[in-house]
Amino acid sequence: MAEISATSGLITFINVFSCDPENQQALLDRLRAETEEVVGKLDGFVSANFHLSTDGRRVLNYAQWTHLDAFNAMMAGEQGRAMIMAVHEFTQSIDIHMYDVAAQYEAQQPSAQLDAQPVTS
C-alpha cells in the first residue's frame, strides 16, 4: 500500500485523465499495461496507484518516484511518444503536475467524532 507522506522525500506525480465513461475501463487497461511493461520497470519507480472516478469521467494515477532520470529519458524517446499517443486514444485531456505533500490531517480514530489532528505543518 502506498503511503502519502510529507516526509518520505519521494517525488509525487498526480496525473488526471479526463474521459468519456464508455472509455474509462479501456483507458485504465492501457495505463496498467504501460506500467507493467515499461514504466514500472524503470529505475526510480516506487509506486503507481490508479483510481477510477465513480462518475466514469476520470482516471487518476497517484505516482511516486525516487528519481526521474530514467523516466525522463524514456519519455523523451520514441517509446514515450508512442505511449502518449496510445493513451490519447481514450482521453480528452490530461492534467499532469508534480506535487509536494504540504499538510496532512487525520482523525485520531477513523469514524470517531474527534478533532482532526495536523500531522505535518
Place this chain on the structure above:
Amino acid sequence: MAEISATSGLITFINVFSCDPENQQALLDRLRAETEEVVGKLDGFVSANFHLSTDGRRVLNYAQWTHLDAFNAMMAGEQGRAMIMAVHEFTQSIDIHMYDVAAQYEAQQPSAQLDAQPVTS
C-alpha cells in the same frame, strides 16, 4: 500518514483546485483553516492530505471518509455555501470527484531496478 489502499473500504475524494501561483499559498491556508475548524471535526472524516504543485498552479486534496452523511448535511447548509464562496476567492476552477482505488503497483524495493508488482487487480 494516509494509506492509499484498494481494500480499506474508505470513500476517497480527490479535489483539484486550479489557481494562479500567487494565490496558491492563500488557497492552501484557507483549505487548512476549513479543515481545522469544520471539516475535520465531522463524523466520518478520516484524513485530508493537501498537495501543492511545484508549478504553483494546483492545490490538491486527497481526502478519505468512512461515511459522508455529516459532510453532505454541512455542505447543503449555510456553512457549506460560505466555505465554497471563501475558496472560490482564490481558485479558477475546482475538479471534485469520488474515486475507487482500482489498481496499485509498487517496486519491490524503492530505488531498486526491479519489476513492478501488481498488489491489487
